[in-house]
Amino acid sequence: MIRLALAALLLAGPAQAAEMSVFVKNQRSQGVAVELFSRDRETVWPGDDKVFLIRPGARKSVPISCNPGENICWGAWVNGDDSVTAGVGPDNDQPCDNCCFICVEHSTETIDLAE
Template sequence: MIRLTLVALLLATPTHAAEMAFFMKNLRQQSVAVELFSRDRKTVWPGDDQVFLIEPNSQKSVPISCNSGENICYGAWVNGQDNISAGVGPDNDQPCDNCCFICVEKTTETIDLVE
């Protein structure tokens, strides 16, 4: 009974927007396109059919607004060659072991994109 009450309380608690960042390092010799996908709702960053483009051997910090506790996964691929991908890939449909993060207010997650 207590467990059901806790579950109901958690479901009734509204989520609040959190600001967090992803620090992406492209250690490849090619440009890499990256998107961030929510596993909890139909949201993609940057959205609107755009990608974060990271040049070879460079880095980019990307701030996003997400819901606290939300699962966010990255999909990355060599720009122009989406068959060479990492994370959940360009279509958010690849299995991955360590490409998802939990949205936590004022945190930064690092993504190393390697050969």
């Protein structure tokens, strides 16, 4: 019985990644840096110690590859001054009520960064 269950898991293979977009609207007068943090695994977008930089007043769509159903939170801060933050902040350690979303294939999540 255990061998049968293990064989079924092996044949199922890894879960397929979902491709989605995150649309950031920076309504601030300063440029901002944005990172996305998975709540379900050790993953950060864009990763490799990089950030998404959004100019003042700009809008930018960034594609991400995530696991369907994955819980993702965003952190933003003024570029060059990480004491001015929004969402979960640069260290993913700030409480927030509306800075997380669920990964859904072919969907777009919008982040509005106001003054």
